Amino acid sequence: MSGPPDANALLAAADERQLSGDLAGAIALYDRLLALDPFIWPAYANRGLARAVAGDGAAARADFRRALTVDPCAGPALRNLADSLQTLAPASALIPARALVALAPMAADSWLSLGAAALGLGRSPVAARALRRAAVLAPSLADCLTGLGVVAAATDRIWFERALAIAPDLPPLLALARHSHALHDRRTAWRHLRRALALAPGSAEVLLEVTMVIEDAETLHRWAYRAHLFAPDSPAILNNLGTAAVALGRLEEAERCFAAAIRHRADFAEAHFNRATPLFLLGRMGEAWGEYEWRWRVDRFETPPTDAPRWGGEDLRGRRLLVHEEQGLGDTLQFVRYLPLLATRHRNLAFLCHPRLAHLLQESFPAIEIHARPALPPHEVAAPLLSLPLLLGEADHAPPAAPYLKRPTPHGIDAQGRLRIGLVWSGNPAHPRNRERSIPLAQLSSWLAIPGIAWFSMLFGPGTADIAEAGFETRLADLGSSLPDLRDVAAALAGLDLLISVDTAFCHLAGALGLPVWTMLAQVPDWRWGMKGAATPWYPSMRLFRQPARGAWQPVVAEVEAALVALKRAKPPNI
DSSP: OOOOTTHHHHHHHHHHHHHHTOHHHHHHHHHHHHHHOTTOHHHHHHHHHHHHHTTOHHHHHHHHHHHHHHOTTOHHHHHHHHHHHHHHOHHHHHHHHHHHHHHOTTOHHHHHHHHHHHHHTTOHHHHHHHHHHHHHHOTTOHHHHHHHHHHSOTTOOHHHHHHHHHOOSHHHHHHHHHHHHHTTOHHHHHHHHHHHHHHOTTOHHHHHHHHHHOOSHHHHHHHHHHHHHHOTTOHHHHHHHHHHHHHTTOHHHHHHHHHHHHHHOTTOHHHHHHHHHHHHHTTOHHHHHHHHGGGGGSTTSOOOSOOSOBOOSSOOTTOOEEEEOOSOHHHHHHHGGGHHHHHHHOOSEEEEEOHHHHHHHHHHOTTSEEEETTOOOOOSEEEEGGGHHHHTTOTTSOOOOSOOSOOOOOOOOOOTTSEEEEEEOOOOTTSTTHHHHOOOGGGGHHHHTSTTEEEEEOOOSGGGHHHHHHTOTTTEEEOGGGOOSHHHHHHHHHTSSEEEEESSHHHHHHHHHTOOEEEEEOSSOOGGGOSSOSOOTTOTTEEEEEOSSTTOOHHHHHHHHHHHHHHHHSOGGGO
16 A cells, blocks of 8 residues: 555554544544545545444445545455445445455355345345355355345244354344244244344344334333433334333324324335324324325235326326225225215215125115125226325315115014114224224123013124133124125115124214214224213214223223213114
8 A cells, every 4th residue: 555654653543543433523624634645545445334334324435435446455345335235225235245255255245245135135046146156255254144034934044043152143143033923923022132132132123123022112211212212313222112102092192203203214105004093093184194195115015906097186087096995894885985975076986895795885885886706897097095185175174975885675683672772882903903803792791680681692703702712692682794795884784773792893983874883992092082071973873982091991991881871861873
């Protein structure tokens, strides 16, 4: 290396400052050295490392490229450039990684960089070959084994465990924790994370993984807040802190967390979508519907059934529009109210729905073509059902009034003069919040003992087994299992005096038909119900009963029981 007589000493001093953590001092010395001699590639490479640690990735990559301009064979600069490009431009990371392999094919680090670059692009076969080559060259290099665990089959933990045996360090511990979490083994994941916390109690990466495996809202909030203290600008940690705050009913805090996550990463789809929930519950509907549109960029949402272009609310100019259902039956029942309004503006319209809904909707909306999945009618553009409030300019307006579904001829239900009440205590087990919104049937035993009431279970599917388990076969008739179509369910509801339900499709159906329904809600309910009040603008015939605290169903049960006793004293039309 050529340069002024004191160049080596200046470089050594700069490196020493960087190792001691004085990044600003190290960068100042590298600047001074390069002012003396702009052809010292290690100064560029090491200044790039300092800038990368300081969070200035763009300047770091520029320094790595300057080092390679001075010496195209500068291996450390090639490796650092490849590593720096991993998250910003994974495809570009392959170029320096391949150059590094060509320059030093017998160095395990060369193949490790290539494996990491290929892994970032999802090229598992290339990554596996490169990482195996690295493992052959350096059998004790734990990063190679950890990488091989990532590209191995989901049930194959051998590479992670070998890496951990060689080096009980963070990468294999975190990899094993993520692997266990992916297999829904939270207990094992937490065991690995406890070891990781012992090694690095202030690591934001470890704390983030901890927040990913915790389910209890209070515990999650505590850990997410701790992680936030160590990494206040982390979008992922802010998102998890907001999620915990929503579950605890801290809506303003949750909204601030999601908004902060978005400020740090504008395209963070999960945070945008999550922010919609507190906005809805706080009554900021226009903002909420805008954020809710990000759901289509969140992995857990079902892919739309059509590849047709998305309608943006513009004039269709004769093009045929397909509106398709999304999410659950309750969402469809709640938002088909917007179809007649849409049909007044765009007549060339078809709606695609679940087969169980088709007959009821065909009778309710005879002027609109209703098609049952999986049939896909001809169309040029498409729109998801829950985007209609935004597309129609109705986001800030009161929803179209209920009832809007045609009430079928009621089923004749003989209760020998007693009040006829339908009951739904549980929802779809696949729903992510079903445990929060459902009530153990045994907790409702006092209701079934009230004289003068005939009870009918409206549930169908696995939930009906609860009747026998609770020993209620003689007090709760199983009506729902005999109703194969939602039109039949609607006719049965029309033959009752009242439906009492947790937050499921049944309460939406009763409300859309204009039938009396009492809905029991968790303290932090689904976004559509707001946070207070016994009434809802969605369904005038619905009365809401709310938990006073998280998980507190007993006060709700007592309140409904008192209302039932009062109802017994009145005539059914006064419900």
